[in-house]
Amino acid sequence: MAAPPARARADYDYLIKLLLIGDSGVGKSCLLLRFSDGSFTTSFITTIGSSKLRSLKVAVGYKITSEGLMDAVSKLPLLEELEVSYCPLSGEALKVIGQSCPNLKTLKKNCEGYKRPRDESDDVSLAIAETMSGLRHLQLFGDRLTDAGLNAILDGCPNLEHLDLRQCFNVNFVGDLEKRCFERIKVVRPPDDSVRDYPFDATVNDVCSSDDDYSDVDIMSEDEFYYDLSEDGSDTSDFDPYDDYDDLLY
Incomplete structure (x- = not known):
């Protein structure tokens, strides 16, 4: 996928927050959570205000802390799928997540x-x-x-x-x-x-x-792909927010 235009990159944070808190079908079912520029932080998760989410996948977030991710994910009691790739996530944080998310059926932790x-x-x-x-x-x-x-x-x-x-x-x-x-x-x-x-x-x-050393965005493969956050566990990996970027923001 081609890199987004400069304006899209500048408004990236706003786009993500719009998807998180929007009332549309897109806002409720899917979210891009893969940021090769490291712009994602756990504040995006805590902004959601929804405890019904069942699937959360996050990759290459070097501004994320293990404690922040633990705090955010522990507020999702219905979570069934969690994927964390090249982000710090300690054993203690996983223990809290496991206790907070009793329905968890899939865990992917990639290092x-x-x-x-x-x-x-x-x-x-x-x-x-x-x-x-x-x-x-x-x-x-x-x-x-x-x-x-x-x-x-x-x-x-x-x-x-x-x-x-x-x-x-x-x-x-x-x-x-x-x-x-x-x-x-x-x-x-x-x-x-x-x-x-x-x-x-x-x-x-x-x-x-250290597990905390994930600042190298070259971890991503050449074929960039998106990770998603969804309430119903549906596959949203083909969702590209930039296809409708202008419609979402303006």
């Missing part, structure tokens, strides 16, 4: 993958295991979880049907652990599985960095 040696952390996986027992679809691309964290997820999320562990290189995906996953879960994507269908840049880095 940059790193080669060994790298830091290990099961904070995210333990939060998921403890508070998201109803999950059916879990994607943890590039996460730092270990075998212990994966076993905790398998214990705490008995209804999993799809598990994506691509580039989770701390997981020793062999033997009993591998067998347990494939016996219980319909679709399993191991750490070394193909990333051809992954929509972001899946380059594996040599040095591990």
Whole structure:
């Protein structure tokens, strides 16, 4: 998709707020939440004033904090699908989200993958295991979880049907652990599985960095795409607010 005109970029914040608080069908069902320029902040979510939202997908928001995202998402008790890509989201924040969103069925948390040696952390996986027992679809691309964290997820999320562990290189995906996953879960994507269908840049880095280091907008793939926020869980990925930009703003 071609870049929006200069006027569109200048009025970007206003457009998003209009979509969030508008009474039209567009305002209630969908929202562009993918900002390669980092203009998205959690204030956009808290402006919504709706607790009926069922699907929230956010990508590449380097002005977002883990605490801010936690506070915003915890106000959406009917949420069934959450996707957070290249935005900071700690295990503690996920725990609060899991406790606040009991209907959550899909969680996608995408990070940059790193080669060994790298830091290990099961904070995210333990939060998921403890508070998201109803999950059916879990994607943890590039996460730092270990075998212990994966076993905790398998214990705490008995209804999993799809598990994506691509580039989770701390997981020793062999033997009993591998067998347990494939016996219980319909679709399993191991750490070394193909990333051809992954929509972001899946380059594996040599040095591990903090989960907060998401200021590089080159994470996005060349084929830019939109993420959405919806009340009914419908697919709004083809929605392009710039198609009707003038009608929305003027």
